[in-house]
Amino acid sequence: MIRVLVTLGAVVWAVQASAVTCEKLTHDDKRYTVCEVDAETEDLRLFLNDENGDLLGHFSSVNEALAPGGERLAFAMNAGMYHDDRSPVGHYVENGKEVMRVISNPGPGNFGLLPNGVFCIREGRADVYETLDFLDQAPDCRYASQSGPMLVINGELHPRFLPDSTSLYVRNGVGTSADGTRVVFAISEDYVTFHEFGRLFRDVLETPNALFFDGNISRMYDRANNRSDVGFSLGPIVGVVEDAS
Template sequence: MTHHILKSLCLALALMPVAARAEDAPSHCARESVYDAPFVICRFDQSADIRLFLTAPDGEAFGHFERLEETLNTDGETLVFAMNGGMYHEDRTPVGLYIEDGEQAQQLMTREGPGNFGMLPNGVFYIDASGAHVLQSLAYRTLAPEAIYATQSGPMLIIDGEYHPSLNPAGTSLKRRNGVGVNEETGEVIFVISDTFVNFHTFARVFRDHLGTPNALYLDGTISRVYAPELSRNEQGLRMGPIIGVVEALEFKEDHQ
Protein backbone atom coordinates (compact mmCIF):
# COMPACT_ATOMS: atom_id res chain seq x y z
CA MET A 1 0.00 0.00 0.00
CA THR A 2 1.47 3.38 -0.96
CA HIS A 3 2.19 6.40 1.21
CA HIS A 4 -0.64 8.34 -0.43
CA ILE A 5 -3.24 5.68 0.32
CA LEU A 6 -2.03 5.33 3.91
CA LYS A 7 -2.22 9.07 4.36
CA SER A 8 -5.80 9.17 3.04
CA LEU A 9 -6.91 6.28 5.23
CA CYS A 10 -5.33 7.77 8.34
CA LEU A 11 -7.14 11.05 7.69
CA ALA A 12 -10.45 9.24 7.23
CA LEU A 13 -10.00 7.27 10.43
CA ALA A 14 -9.18 10.46 12.35
CA LEU A 15 -12.45 12.06 11.28
CA MET A 16 -14.77 9.03 11.46
CA PRO A 17 -15.36 6.17 13.94
CA VAL A 18 -13.91 2.95 12.49
CA ALA A 19 -13.76 1.91 8.84
CA ALA A 20 -15.70 -1.15 7.72
CA ARG A 21 -13.47 -4.20 7.80
CA ALA A 22 -11.86 -5.19 4.50
CA GLU A 23 -13.04 -8.77 4.97
CA ASP A 24 -16.65 -7.55 4.77
CA ALA A 25 -16.15 -6.59 1.11
CA PRO A 26 -16.94 -9.09 -1.65
CA SER A 27 -14.07 -10.56 -3.64
CA HIS A 28 -13.97 -9.45 -7.27
CA CYS A 29 -10.47 -10.25 -8.48
CA ALA A 30 -8.56 -13.51 -8.67
CA ARG A 31 -5.36 -14.85 -10.12
CA GLU A 32 -6.18 -17.58 -12.63
CA SER A 33 -4.08 -19.85 -14.83
CA VAL A 34 -5.75 -20.12 -18.25
CA TYR A 35 -4.21 -22.00 -21.19
CA ASP A 36 -0.96 -22.34 -19.24
CA ALA A 37 -0.61 -18.59 -18.71
CA PRO A 38 -1.25 -16.48 -15.57
CA PHE A 39 -3.93 -13.79 -15.58
CA VAL A 40 -5.69 -11.49 -13.15
CA ILE A 41 -9.44 -11.61 -13.82
CA CYS A 42 -11.83 -9.18 -12.13
CA ARG A 43 -15.59 -9.64 -12.34
CA PHE A 44 -18.28 -7.09 -11.52
CA ASP A 45 -22.02 -7.16 -12.00
CA GLN A 46 -23.96 -4.44 -13.77
CA SER A 47 -24.83 -2.72 -10.50
CA ALA A 48 -21.17 -1.79 -9.93
CA ASP A 49 -20.29 1.90 -10.16
CA ILE A 50 -17.93 1.75 -13.15
CA ARG A 51 -16.55 5.07 -14.36
CA LEU A 52 -13.87 6.56 -16.58
CA PHE A 53 -11.37 9.08 -15.28
CA LEU A 54 -8.89 11.29 -17.05
CA THR A 55 -8.44 14.78 -15.65
CA ALA A 56 -7.69 15.60 -12.00
CA PRO A 57 -9.07 18.73 -10.29
CA ASP A 58 -5.90 20.67 -11.17
CA GLY A 59 -6.48 20.07 -14.90
CA GLU A 60 -3.71 17.51 -15.33
CA ALA A 61 -4.27 13.85 -16.12
CA PHE A 62 -4.55 11.70 -13.00
CA GLY A 63 -1.77 9.58 -14.43
CA HIS A 64 -1.51 7.19 -11.48
CA PHE A 65 -3.95 5.08 -9.48
CA GLU A 66 -2.85 6.63 -6.15
CA ARG A 67 -3.78 10.12 -7.24
CA LEU A 68 -7.23 9.00 -8.36
CA GLU A 69 -7.76 7.12 -5.09
CA GLU A 70 -6.70 10.16 -3.08
CA THR A 71 -9.12 12.41 -4.97
CA LEU A 72 -12.01 9.97 -4.52
CA ASN A 73 -11.29 9.72 -0.78
CA THR A 74 -11.79 13.47 -0.39
CA ASP A 75 -15.30 12.99 -1.82
CA GLY A 76 -16.12 10.14 0.56
CA GLU A 77 -15.51 7.42 -2.04
CA THR A 78 -12.94 4.69 -2.51
CA LEU A 79 -11.38 2.98 -5.52
CA VAL A 80 -11.92 -0.79 -5.37
CA PHE A 81 -10.49 -1.61 -8.80
CA ALA A 82 -8.83 0.22 -11.69
CA MET A 83 -7.11 -0.46 -14.99
CA ASN A 84 -5.65 1.68 -17.75
CA GLY A 85 -8.62 2.42 -19.95
CA GLY A 86 -7.53 2.84 -23.55
CA MET A 87 -4.84 4.29 -25.76
CA TYR A 88 -3.67 7.88 -25.54
CA HIS A 89 -1.42 10.46 -27.15
CA GLU A 90 1.81 11.78 -25.65
CA ASP A 91 -0.11 14.53 -23.86
CA ARG A 92 -2.38 11.83 -22.31
CA THR A 93 -5.43 12.82 -24.36
CA PRO A 94 -7.40 9.75 -25.53
CA VAL A 95 -7.11 8.26 -28.99
CA GLY A 96 -10.65 8.03 -30.37
CA LEU A 97 -13.98 8.40 -28.61
CA TYR A 98 -13.89 9.44 -24.99
CA ILE A 99 -16.91 10.36 -22.87
CA GLU A 100 -16.73 11.10 -19.15
CA ASP A 101 -19.79 11.85 -17.04
CA GLY A 102 -21.82 12.54 -20.19
CA GLU A 103 -19.30 14.97 -21.66
CA GLN A 104 -17.62 13.96 -24.94
CA ALA A 105 -13.97 14.98 -25.14
CA GLN A 106 -12.93 13.11 -28.30
CA GLN A 107 -14.83 11.91 -31.37
CA LEU A 108 -15.31 8.36 -32.62
CA MET A 109 -12.64 7.27 -35.12
CA THR A 110 -13.61 4.63 -37.69
CA ARG A 111 -10.91 4.88 -40.34
CA GLU A 112 -8.16 2.33 -40.74
CA GLY A 113 -4.77 3.39 -39.49
CA PRO A 114 -1.44 2.29 -38.05
CA GLY A 115 -0.98 0.35 -34.85
CA ASN A 116 -3.39 -1.75 -32.87
CA PHE A 117 -6.02 0.98 -32.64
CA GLY A 118 -6.30 1.16 -36.42
CA MET A 119 -6.55 -2.62 -36.88
CA LEU A 120 -10.24 -2.60 -37.78
CA PRO A 121 -12.69 -3.39 -36.47
CA ASN A 122 -11.87 -1.56 -33.30
CA GLY A 123 -14.47 -0.97 -30.61
CA VAL A 124 -15.95 0.94 -27.70
CA PHE A 125 -16.43 0.07 -24.06
CA TYR A 126 -19.30 2.20 -22.85
CA ILE A 127 -21.74 2.62 -20.00
CA ASP A 128 -25.27 3.86 -20.41
CA ALA A 129 -28.39 3.76 -18.23
CA SER A 130 -28.74 0.01 -18.81
CA GLY A 131 -25.17 -0.88 -17.82
CA ALA A 132 -21.81 -1.64 -19.41
CA HIS A 133 -21.34 -2.85 -23.00
CA VAL A 134 -18.67 -3.63 -25.60
CA LEU A 135 -19.50 -2.90 -29.24
CA GLN A 136 -17.48 -2.53 -32.41
CA SER A 137 -17.13 1.10 -33.46
CA LEU A 138 -19.35 1.09 -36.58
CA ALA A 139 -22.14 -0.63 -34.65
CA TYR A 140 -21.72 1.94 -31.88
CA ARG A 141 -22.06 4.76 -34.42
CA THR A 142 -25.25 3.21 -35.81
CA LEU A 143 -26.76 2.59 -32.38
CA ALA A 144 -25.74 6.04 -31.09
CA PRO A 145 -26.36 5.18 -27.43
CA GLU A 146 -26.67 7.86 -24.78
CA ALA A 147 -23.38 6.92 -23.19
CA ILE A 148 -22.45 8.28 -19.78
CA TYR A 149 -18.92 6.93 -20.11
CA ALA A 150 -17.14 5.60 -23.19
CA THR A 151 -13.62 4.80 -24.32
CA GLN A 152 -12.60 3.62 -27.77
CA SER A 153 -9.70 1.24 -28.32
CA GLY A 154 -8.64 -1.50 -30.64
CA PRO A 155 -8.64 -4.00 -31.96
CA MET A 156 -11.79 -5.80 -30.96
CA LEU A 157 -10.78 -9.23 -29.67
CA ILE A 158 -14.12 -11.01 -29.96
CA ILE A 159 -16.98 -9.88 -32.22
CA ASP A 160 -20.35 -11.59 -31.79
CA GLY A 161 -18.62 -14.74 -30.59
CA GLU A 162 -15.96 -14.80 -33.33
CA TYR A 163 -12.29 -13.89 -33.20
CA HIS A 164 -11.13 -10.67 -34.83
CA PRO A 165 -10.17 -11.81 -38.37
CA SER A 166 -6.56 -10.63 -38.03
CA LEU A 167 -5.74 -12.65 -34.91
CA ASN A 168 -3.30 -15.46 -35.55
CA PRO A 169 -2.93 -18.42 -33.13
CA ALA A 170 0.77 -18.50 -34.02
CA GLY A 171 1.23 -14.74 -33.68
CA THR A 172 4.70 -13.77 -32.52
CA SER A 173 3.85 -10.37 -30.98
CA LEU A 174 4.08 -11.13 -27.26
CA LYS A 175 3.14 -8.48 -24.71
CA ARG A 176 1.46 -8.06 -21.39
CA ARG A 177 -2.11 -7.16 -22.37
CA ASN A 178 -5.33 -5.95 -20.78
CA GLY A 179 -8.92 -5.81 -22.00
CA VAL A 180 -12.61 -5.92 -21.11
CA GLY A 181 -15.60 -8.03 -22.07
CA VAL A 182 -19.24 -8.37 -21.03
CA ASN A 183 -20.94 -11.73 -20.51
CA GLU A 184 -24.46 -11.06 -21.74
CA GLU A 185 -25.92 -14.14 -20.00
CA THR A 186 -24.57 -13.49 -16.52
CA GLY A 187 -24.40 -9.71 -16.84
CA GLU A 188 -20.81 -9.76 -15.64
CA VAL A 189 -18.40 -7.03 -16.70
CA ILE A 190 -15.01 -8.73 -16.82
CA PHE A 191 -11.57 -7.10 -16.86
CA VAL A 192 -8.50 -9.19 -17.68
CA ILE A 193 -4.78 -8.49 -17.55
CA SER A 194 -2.07 -11.00 -18.36
CA ASP A 195 0.74 -11.59 -15.91
CA THR A 196 3.06 -12.76 -18.65
CA PHE A 197 3.63 -12.00 -22.33
CA VAL A 198 0.90 -13.46 -24.56
CA ASN A 199 -0.14 -12.99 -28.18
CA PHE A 200 -3.45 -11.49 -29.26
CA HIS A 201 -5.09 -14.83 -30.02
CA THR A 202 -4.35 -16.35 -26.62
CA PHE A 203 -5.60 -13.22 -24.92
CA ALA A 204 -8.81 -13.21 -27.01
CA ARG A 205 -9.31 -16.91 -26.30
CA VAL A 206 -9.52 -16.19 -22.58
CA PHE A 207 -12.52 -13.93 -23.21
CA ARG A 208 -14.34 -16.18 -25.68
CA ASP A 209 -13.69 -19.72 -24.47
CA HIS A 210 -12.94 -19.27 -20.78
CA LEU A 211 -15.17 -16.34 -19.85
CA GLY A 212 -17.92 -16.61 -22.48
CA THR A 213 -17.98 -12.96 -23.53
CA PRO A 214 -19.39 -12.58 -27.07
CA ASN A 215 -17.71 -9.20 -27.43
CA ALA A 216 -14.38 -8.19 -25.95
CA LEU A 217 -12.11 -5.21 -26.47
CA TYR A 218 -8.34 -4.86 -26.26
CA LEU A 219 -7.42 -1.88 -24.10
CA ASP A 220 -3.64 -1.82 -24.41
CA GLY A 221 -0.34 -3.63 -24.08
CA THR A 222 3.11 -2.75 -22.79
CA ILE A 223 1.80 -0.14 -20.31
CA SER A 224 -0.98 -2.43 -19.04
CA ARG A 225 -1.52 -1.96 -15.31
CA VAL A 226 -4.03 -2.94 -12.67
CA TYR A 227 -5.12 -1.66 -9.26
CA ALA A 228 -6.62 -4.50 -7.24
CA PRO A 229 -6.04 -3.91 -3.50
CA GLU A 230 -7.63 -7.23 -2.57
CA LEU A 231 -4.69 -8.85 -4.40
CA SER A 232 -2.21 -6.27 -3.09
CA ARG A 233 -1.76 -4.97 -6.64
CA ASN A 234 -1.08 -1.29 -7.23
CA GLU A 235 1.13 -1.24 -10.29
CA GLN A 236 3.45 1.67 -10.99
CA GLY A 237 4.89 3.12 -14.17
CA LEU A 238 4.70 6.07 -16.53
CA ARG A 239 1.72 8.39 -16.31
CA MET A 240 -1.41 6.93 -17.90
CA GLY A 241 -4.21 8.50 -19.90
CA PRO A 242 -7.79 7.25 -19.32
CA ILE A 243 -8.40 5.04 -16.31
CA ILE A 244 -11.37 2.70 -15.83
CA GLY A 245 -12.30 2.54 -12.14
CA VAL A 246 -14.88 0.84 -9.97
CA VAL A 247 -15.95 3.10 -7.13
CA GLU A 248 -17.72 2.50 -3.84
CA ALA A 249 -18.71 4.81 -0.99
CA LEU A 250 -16.43 4.84 2.02
CA GLU A 251 -18.37 3.11 4.78
CA PHE A 252 -17.75 3.48 8.48
CA LYS A 253 -19.24 1.87 11.55
CA GLU A 254 -19.09 2.46 15.30
CA ASP A 255 -16.57 0.50 17.33
CA HIS A 256 -18.08 -0.10 20.77
CA GLN A 257 -15.27 -2.32 22.04
Protein backbone atom coordinates in the same frame (compact mmCIF):
# COMPACT_ATOMS: atom_id res chain seq x y z
CA MET B 1 -13.83 -15.73 1.36
CA ILE B 2 -11.61 -17.83 -0.89
CA ARG B 3 -13.06 -20.32 -3.33
CA VAL B 4 -11.53 -22.65 -5.92
CA LEU B 5 -12.98 -23.11 -9.40
CA VAL B 6 -11.90 -25.45 -12.17
CA THR B 7 -12.85 -24.38 -15.69
CA LEU B 8 -11.52 -25.72 -19.00
CA GLY B 9 -8.49 -27.14 -17.25
CA ALA B 10 -7.69 -23.91 -15.45
CA VAL B 11 -7.48 -23.66 -11.70
CA VAL B 12 -8.85 -20.39 -10.33
CA TRP B 13 -8.24 -18.97 -6.87
CA ALA B 14 -10.80 -16.27 -6.16
CA VAL B 15 -10.88 -13.67 -3.42
CA GLN B 16 -14.30 -12.17 -2.74
CA ALA B 17 -14.25 -8.41 -2.22
CA SER B 18 -17.11 -6.06 -1.49
CA ALA B 19 -17.40 -4.40 -4.90
CA VAL B 20 -15.47 -6.59 -7.35
CA THR B 21 -14.23 -10.16 -7.54
CA CYS B 22 -10.67 -10.73 -8.77
CA GLU B 23 -9.29 -14.15 -9.64
CA LYS B 24 -6.01 -15.72 -10.64
CA LEU B 25 -6.51 -17.91 -13.69
CA THR B 26 -4.30 -20.06 -15.89
CA HIS B 27 -5.35 -20.88 -19.45
CA ASP B 28 -3.14 -22.71 -21.97
CA ASP B 29 -0.18 -22.30 -19.59
CA LYS B 30 -0.54 -18.50 -19.52
CA ARG B 31 -1.40 -16.70 -16.29
CA TYR B 32 -4.01 -13.95 -15.96
CA THR B 33 -5.76 -11.88 -13.32
CA VAL B 34 -9.46 -11.51 -14.05
CA CYS B 35 -11.80 -9.11 -12.26
CA GLU B 36 -15.57 -9.33 -12.61
CA VAL B 37 -17.97 -6.45 -11.97
CA ASP B 38 -21.76 -6.45 -11.72
CA ALA B 39 -22.72 -3.36 -13.73
CA GLU B 40 -26.21 -3.33 -12.22
CA THR B 41 -24.96 -2.78 -8.67
CA GLU B 42 -21.44 -1.33 -8.84
CA ASP B 43 -20.26 2.22 -9.53
CA LEU B 44 -18.13 1.88 -12.66
CA ARG B 45 -16.48 5.06 -14.00
CA LEU B 46 -13.76 6.38 -16.29
CA PHE B 47 -11.13 8.88 -15.16
CA LEU B 48 -8.80 11.14 -17.13
CA ASN B 49 -8.43 14.61 -15.56
CA ASP B 50 -9.19 16.09 -12.15
CA GLU B 51 -11.62 18.95 -11.50
CA ASN B 52 -8.92 21.46 -12.47
CA GLY B 53 -8.31 19.76 -15.80
CA ASP B 54 -4.98 18.28 -14.74
CA LEU B 55 -4.12 14.74 -15.78
CA LEU B 56 -4.72 12.11 -13.10
CA GLY B 57 -2.52 9.48 -14.71
CA HIS B 58 -2.07 7.20 -11.68
CA PHE B 59 -4.32 5.06 -9.50
CA SER B 60 -3.08 6.96 -6.45
CA SER B 61 -4.14 10.26 -8.04
CA VAL B 62 -7.63 8.91 -8.68
CA ASN B 63 -7.88 7.88 -5.04
CA GLU B 64 -6.75 11.35 -3.97
CA ALA B 65 -9.44 12.91 -6.17
CA LEU B 66 -12.12 10.60 -4.73
CA ALA B 67 -11.12 11.00 -1.07
CA PRO B 68 -12.87 14.36 -0.35
CA GLY B 69 -16.17 12.74 -1.29
CA GLY B 70 -15.59 9.78 1.05
CA GLU B 71 -14.91 7.40 -1.85
CA ARG B 72 -12.04 5.26 -3.08
CA LEU B 73 -11.16 2.77 -5.79
CA ALA B 74 -11.90 -0.90 -5.27
CA PHE B 75 -10.45 -1.81 -8.66
CA ALA B 76 -8.94 -0.01 -11.64
CA MET B 77 -6.92 -0.51 -14.83
CA ASN B 78 -5.77 1.50 -17.81
CA ALA B 79 -8.65 1.79 -20.26
CA GLY B 80 -7.64 2.83 -23.74
CA MET B 81 -4.86 4.16 -25.91
CA TYR B 82 -3.53 7.68 -25.64
CA HIS B 83 -1.19 10.19 -27.27
CA ASP B 84 2.09 11.40 -25.75
CA ASP B 85 0.18 14.08 -23.83
CA ARG B 86 -2.10 11.28 -22.46
CA SER B 87 -5.16 12.53 -24.39
CA PRO B 88 -7.33 9.69 -25.74
CA VAL B 89 -6.59 8.44 -29.26
CA GLY B 90 -10.25 7.64 -29.89
CA HIS B 91 -13.72 8.37 -28.58
CA TYR B 92 -13.82 9.34 -24.93
CA VAL B 93 -16.76 10.42 -22.76
CA GLU B 94 -16.54 11.22 -19.06
CA ASN B 95 -19.62 11.87 -16.93
CA GLY B 96 -21.67 12.60 -20.06
CA LYS B 97 -19.18 15.01 -21.61
CA GLU B 98 -17.52 14.09 -24.91
CA VAL B 99 -13.78 14.73 -24.83
CA MET B 100 -12.88 13.03 -28.12
CA ARG B 101 -15.03 12.03 -31.11
CA VAL B 102 -15.32 8.53 -32.57
CA ILE B 103 -12.52 7.52 -34.95
CA SER B 104 -13.90 4.99 -37.46
CA ASN B 105 -11.24 4.89 -40.20
CA PRO B 106 -8.24 2.52 -40.37
CA GLY B 107 -4.92 3.76 -39.07
CA PRO B 108 -1.52 2.72 -37.77
CA GLY B 109 -0.89 0.57 -34.74
CA ASN B 110 -3.23 -1.65 -32.79
CA PHE B 111 -5.93 1.02 -32.52
CA GLY B 112 -6.24 1.12 -36.31
CA LEU B 113 -6.36 -2.67 -36.68
CA LEU B 114 -10.05 -2.69 -37.58
CA PRO B 115 -12.50 -3.64 -36.33
CA ASN B 116 -11.86 -1.74 -33.13
CA GLY B 117 -14.47 -0.89 -30.53
CA VAL B 118 -15.95 1.25 -27.79
CA PHE B 119 -16.46 0.39 -24.12
CA CYS B 120 -19.68 2.12 -23.05
CA ILE B 121 -20.95 2.52 -19.48
CA ARG B 122 -24.61 3.38 -18.91
CA GLU B 123 -26.98 3.23 -15.96
CA GLY B 124 -27.07 -0.39 -14.79
CA ARG B 125 -25.05 -1.83 -17.67
CA ALA B 126 -21.83 -1.69 -19.68
CA ASP B 127 -21.20 -2.92 -23.21
CA VAL B 128 -18.41 -3.44 -25.68
CA TYR B 129 -19.47 -2.35 -29.17
CA GLU B 130 -17.67 -2.76 -32.47
CA THR B 131 -17.15 0.85 -33.60
CA LEU B 132 -19.46 0.86 -36.64
CA ASP B 133 -22.16 -0.86 -34.59
CA PHE B 134 -21.65 1.79 -31.91
CA LEU B 135 -22.20 4.53 -34.48
CA ASP B 136 -25.34 2.80 -35.79
CA GLN B 137 -26.87 2.25 -32.35
CA ALA B 138 -25.67 5.56 -30.86
CA PRO B 139 -26.05 4.49 -27.21
CA ASP B 140 -26.19 7.27 -24.63
CA CYS B 141 -23.00 6.48 -22.71
CA ARG B 142 -22.28 8.21 -19.45
CA TYR B 143 -18.69 7.03 -19.89
CA ALA B 144 -17.04 5.69 -23.05
CA SER B 145 -13.55 4.77 -24.20
CA GLN B 146 -12.60 3.67 -27.71
CA SER B 147 -9.69 1.30 -28.19
CA GLY B 148 -8.62 -1.50 -30.45
CA PRO B 149 -8.53 -3.99 -31.80
CA MET B 150 -11.65 -5.86 -30.80
CA LEU B 151 -10.71 -9.20 -29.26
CA VAL B 152 -14.05 -10.95 -29.69
CA ILE B 153 -16.85 -9.84 -32.02
CA ASN B 154 -20.22 -11.53 -31.57
CA GLY B 155 -18.52 -14.68 -30.33
CA GLU B 156 -15.78 -14.76 -32.98
CA LEU B 157 -12.11 -13.83 -32.68
CA HIS B 158 -10.84 -10.79 -34.55
CA PRO B 159 -10.25 -12.06 -38.12
CA ARG B 160 -6.64 -10.87 -38.22
CA PHE B 161 -5.45 -12.73 -35.13
CA LEU B 162 -2.90 -15.43 -35.99
CA PRO B 163 -2.46 -18.61 -33.91
CA ASP B 164 1.28 -18.64 -34.67
CA SER B 165 1.91 -14.94 -34.01
CA THR B 166 5.22 -14.03 -32.36
CA SER B 167 3.97 -10.66 -31.04
CA LEU B 168 4.07 -11.20 -27.28
CA TYR B 169 3.18 -8.56 -24.70
CA VAL B 170 1.51 -8.16 -21.34
CA ARG B 171 -2.01 -7.19 -22.42
CA ASN B 172 -5.24 -6.02 -20.79
CA GLY B 173 -8.83 -5.65 -21.93
CA VAL B 174 -12.53 -5.94 -21.13
CA GLY B 175 -15.43 -8.14 -22.13
CA THR B 176 -19.16 -7.84 -21.50
CA SER B 177 -22.15 -10.16 -21.41
CA ALA B 178 -24.97 -9.87 -23.93
CA ASP B 179 -27.26 -8.21 -21.38
CA GLY B 180 -24.57 -5.77 -20.27
CA THR B 181 -24.72 -6.68 -16.59
CA ARG B 182 -21.50 -8.71 -16.41
CA VAL B 183 -18.25 -6.85 -17.04
CA VAL B 184 -15.00 -8.82 -17.04
CA PHE B 185 -11.57 -7.16 -17.00
CA ALA B 186 -8.40 -9.18 -17.60
CA ILE B 187 -4.67 -8.53 -17.52
CA SER B 188 -2.07 -11.10 -18.50
CA GLU B 189 0.69 -11.92 -16.04
CA ASP B 190 2.73 -13.47 -18.86
CA TYR B 191 3.49 -12.30 -22.38
CA VAL B 192 0.62 -13.38 -24.65
CA THR B 193 -0.42 -13.02 -28.29
CA PHE B 194 -3.66 -11.41 -29.40
CA HIS B 195 -4.93 -14.86 -30.36
CA GLU B 196 -4.27 -16.24 -26.87
CA PHE B 197 -5.80 -13.19 -25.21
CA GLY B 198 -8.88 -13.27 -27.43
CA ARG B 199 -9.43 -16.96 -26.71
CA LEU B 200 -9.36 -16.23 -22.99
CA PHE B 201 -12.37 -13.93 -23.39
CA ARG B 202 -14.16 -16.17 -25.89
CA ASP B 203 -13.57 -19.62 -24.44
CA VAL B 204 -13.01 -19.13 -20.71
CA LEU B 205 -14.67 -15.86 -19.73
CA GLU B 206 -17.41 -16.44 -22.32
CA THR B 207 -17.98 -12.81 -23.22
CA PRO B 208 -19.51 -12.42 -26.72
CA ASN B 209 -17.75 -9.09 -27.21
CA ALA B 210 -14.37 -8.05 -25.83
CA LEU B 211 -12.01 -5.13 -26.42
CA PHE B 212 -8.25 -4.76 -26.15
CA PHE B 213 -7.23 -1.81 -23.98
CA ASP B 214 -3.44 -1.83 -24.37
CA GLY B 215 -0.25 -3.84 -24.16
CA ASN B 216 3.15 -3.43 -22.55
CA ILE B 217 1.98 -0.49 -20.37
CA SER B 218 -0.90 -2.55 -18.90
CA ARG B 219 -1.45 -2.02 -15.18
CA MET B 220 -4.05 -2.91 -12.55
CA TYR B 221 -5.22 -1.81 -9.10
CA ASP B 222 -6.95 -4.28 -6.75
CA ARG B 223 -7.51 -2.98 -3.23
CA ALA B 224 -8.67 -6.28 -1.76
CA ASN B 225 -5.44 -8.00 -2.76
CA ASN B 226 -3.13 -5.03 -2.07
CA ARG B 227 -2.12 -4.68 -5.72
CA SER B 228 -1.30 -1.28 -7.20
CA ASP B 229 0.92 -1.44 -10.27
CA VAL B 230 3.05 1.68 -10.72
CA GLY B 231 4.83 3.30 -13.65
CA PHE B 232 4.66 6.35 -15.87
CA SER B 233 1.42 8.31 -16.26
CA LEU B 234 -1.55 6.65 -17.93
CA GLY B 235 -4.30 8.14 -20.06
CA PRO B 236 -7.88 6.90 -19.47
CA ILE B 237 -8.41 4.77 -16.36
CA VAL B 238 -11.48 2.65 -15.61
CA GLY B 239 -12.39 1.96 -12.00
CA VAL B 240 -14.97 0.66 -9.59
CA VAL B 241 -15.69 3.23 -6.89
CA GLU B 242 -16.76 2.27 -3.36
CA ASP B 243 -17.53 4.00 -0.08
CA ALA B 244 -14.31 4.57 1.85
CA SER B 245 -15.92 4.20 5.28
